[in-house]
Amino acid sequence: MAAFREGEGRAPIELHSLHLRDGLHIPDSMLSVTEKKRAAAFRSSAARRLFVAGRVLCRGIIGNMVGCAPQALSLAITPSGRPYLCDYPEIDFNLSHSGDRLALAVCHGGRVGIDIERLDAFPEEIAFEIMPLILSDQELDRVQRLAAEARRTVLLSYWVRKEAALKCLGEGFLANPQTVTLDPDGTTSSVEAPPLGEPIAIRSGRFDGEESQHFHWAVATSNATTELLWRHHAERDFLTRFL
Numbered sequence: 263m264a265a266f267r268e269g270e271g272r273a274p275i276e277l278h279s280l281h282l283r284d285g286l287h288i289p290d291s292m293l294s295v296t297e298k299k300r301a302a303a304f305r306s307s308a309a310r311r312l313f314v315a316g317r318v319l320c321r322g323i324i325g326n327m328v329g330c331a332p333q334a335l336s337l338a339i340t341p342s343g344r345p346y347l348c349d350y351p352e353i354d355f356n357l358s359h360s361g362d363r364l365a366l367a368v369c370h371g372g373r374v375g376i377d378i379e380r381l382d383a384f385p386e387e388i389a390f391e392i393m394p395l396i397l398s399d400q401e402l403d404r405v406q407r408l409a410a411e412a413r414r415t416v417l418l419s420y421w422v423r424k425e426a427a428l429k430c431l432g433e434g435f436l437a438n439p440q441t442v443t444l445d446p447d448g449t450t451s452s453v454e455a456p457p458l459g460e461p462i463a464i465r466s467g468r469f470d471g472e473e474s475q476h477f478h479w480a481v482a483t484s485n486a487t488t489e490l491l492w493r494h495h496a497e498r499d500f501l502t503r504f505l
């Protein structure tokens with residue numbers, strides 16, 4: 263995507279997804295020294311690959327957007343772990359992974375949080391345990407009235423929307439997910455006493471991945487009316503374009 267210029271109206275929020283196949287090696291040469299150290303500290307090679315691929319995707323997309331070499335972008339993380347760009351405060355981004363799928367959201371102005379989860383992220387019994395921890399009393403009541411299978415799907419849709427909101431706000435699950443209350447229609451939400459001082463809008467949906475994997479996604483942003491633009495990258499394009 264071409265660099266966004268002032269006066270052209272609000273740029274859409276770019277959403278990128280990437281499916282990493284087994285065994286794909288992703289070099290960490292584009293990463294900073296700190297990121298390389300963090301990558302090296304992962305015990306699980308799958309988790310390491312996801313981390314490296316996330317940083318490569320993020321550096322590649324944002325570097326292209328601002329006209330800067332991907333490896334020259336300076337990224338830091340807040341005390342609660344939220345990554346941000348040091349030199350472009352007008353651009354916000356957020357990453358999420360589930361299984362071998364990565365998602366990146368990038369916006370100009372305001373803040374963004376993204377979450378993706380595989381539809382089969384957790385079994386019914388785990389769903390039962392999680393529900394009272396993340397749902398408000400009203401939401402819990404609503405979900406408990408549903409049939410078992412619908413309950414799990416609806417819970418997951420609550421989960422991704424709440425996590426996206428908490429990631430937008432920056433605290434993640436250090437904040438209480440019960441403070442993010444969602445409207446029943448599932449398209450809008452409100453956050454109690456948002457630290458940003460502005461309402462957070464949450465949009466969500468589903469996409470179908472390869473091998474019958476289905477994902478719930480949610481994007482929370484202070485740019486309530488900005489268009490969302492999904493781009494699903496084939497692994498081949500990712501390798502040739504970004505590495």
Ligand SMILES: CC(C)(COP(=O)(O)OP(=O)(O)OC[C@H]1O[C@@H](n2cnc3c(N)ncnc32)[C@H](O)[C@@H]1OP(=O)(O)O)[C@@H](O)C(=O)NCCC(=O)NCCS
Binds near residue numbers: 345
């Ligand atoms: C944010 C959080 C909900 C993400 O959970 P998760 O299961 O890893 O979920 P996702 O895959 O959707 O998101 C991971 C990405 O969110 C981003 N992230 C991490 N912390 C974040 C935060 N506080 N706010 C927003 N985004 C955050 C990172 O980019 C991370 O990916 P990366 O490590 O590859 O860069 C969870 O890590 C959390 O609650 N963190 C805050 C509390 C904490 O443990 N802090 C650690 C101190 S450094």
